[in-house]
Amino acid sequence: MLYKTLFATTAAATVLAGAVQAQEHVLKYAHFQSADMSSPKHAAALAFESCVEGKTSDAIDVQIFPASQLGDGPTVMEGLELGTIQMGVVHDGPISGTYQPFSVLAMPYIFDDQAMAWSVMDGEFGDALFEDMREQTGIRAFGVADNGVRNFTNSVRPVAEPADMEGLKIRVQTAPVWVNLVESLGASATPVPWPELPGALQQGVVDGQENGVTNILNASLYQHQDYVSLDGHVFSWHAYMMNEDFYQGLSGDQQTAVNQCVDIAITIHRGMTAAQDANAATILAERGLEVTPVSPENKDKFREAAQPAVREYIVGEIGEDWPNRLDEAVQAYRDQY
Template sequence: VALFPNGQLGSEQETVQNCRLGTLDLSVIAINNVTPFSPKVGILTLPYMILSLEEAVTLTQGSLGQKLTEDTIKAAGVRILGWAYSGFRVLTNSKRPVKSVKDLKGMVIRVPKNAIMIDTYKSWGINPTPMAWDETFTALQQKVVDGQDNPYITNYVMKFYEVQKYVTNIRYLFSLEPLIISEALFQKQSPKMKKILLAAGKEASEHCRKFILAKEDGIKKDMVKKGMQIHDPANNEKEFIEKATKQVWPKFYKSVGGKDKVEAALKILGREFPF
């Protein structure tokens, strides 16, 4: 197996396209880069749909996850073999502590080119800046943008502590990274090899779950040692949650399969509509 890390084969959305075309066999990508090709997967990226690692596992490994895999095969020509769990996307910035929505005023925040994420920040009163991942560190370093959001593990590996001072534990989006394979390639495999691939996907998912549980707290402590300040939103994030769910969810009911699909996902989690 030949590995090509760090965008060597193009952007993540390009790798989805290449998998579909058969010029790339497998890729691990952020879920927000799958949704342009398989919009129903976007149900997992609605702000505050997932409130814990346990909920992320429940949705991706159960009946909903299987249905999303089937939808992605039909819509994108790729199969989801497994899921990496990286934790919540927390907000970092270089200007000031952010504890409330008003603290965001005037900030320039980088986001991926994803409609749900862009509209979430708009619900909080700012126009975020969509930007390619490989441009992000330099943009933060040169103060082109003030901040960005990513899981703790990504912020740490990317050394964002060198160019960012403040972290806010907003938990609007749990970062999932599906492992995708070309469906055409998968169907060419023998029944035995198909079973091996599916089992390997499940094993990788479980490894990722255990890894993030074991590593995240230590990463937070080390980031503080490196000079970062970590803050929690006021009132258990109530203001962020209310604005994002009320303004963003209804806009995307159609693309994720309907309001009834959102209700069904919440029912699986034992939760009711937040508004």
């Protein structure tokens, strides 16, 4: 009887030890979109979870926290710095609040299309930016996926050229560069955290906002807006980031698995968001918005009004190095074609 008891106790301890060993690392993964498969961030997160747990035989336990459950963008960035959040997919504004050079990507009307934007961010420019970010913050950026081509929506009037922006109250991300962008076009800018945006639109705190199609759909922003202007002022990004100490605590094989699975997640995320951007006019019209295409001539007016002012602001904040590097990367892409 004693032998059987000892055997059962030893067996149970062995099973428990095996379970503990199997889950060596808990990876808390934060993003802000809703927890459904129509959300590019969540579809990509689920793919990452399945991929990593499969490749590591569950040694990494990926726990996904969607819909800002772990806090807004600045809170997640702080968690990534401290290591209380191991992985986050965060948009440009909060990133530039933690790592200022990221604000260079708020330069308006700089990319012609997704092909150019992806090439620049996947090339030497993106690599250098991410390495500098890792050194300065202790946050590793693996790469970026689309946060959507940003367009203006509002509840007051159609916007076809900068003069139509005059007097509009526009919500912007919580980083000064976005305030500068909107004010350069004659509107007034009000920083509002993402979770509070639907309420701000519904209550009339702001007349409008600027976002890509994915975010407009995901948060049902179209319910409180009447007009959308397809000016495409900024190619916005979500960065896939991890606390560097956590990453270095993984084995070589586990790091390889994470790298490979992030690549898969980014590919899914980009594809879903880019498809929505390409069909923006149809998708938003079906949601009841009056769509205003912006002609090339009027887009030049937007560029001439916004780009010099925003560039001057960015240079004043971070110097000329990163803006110049971005210009060079864009020109190098154009020289290929």
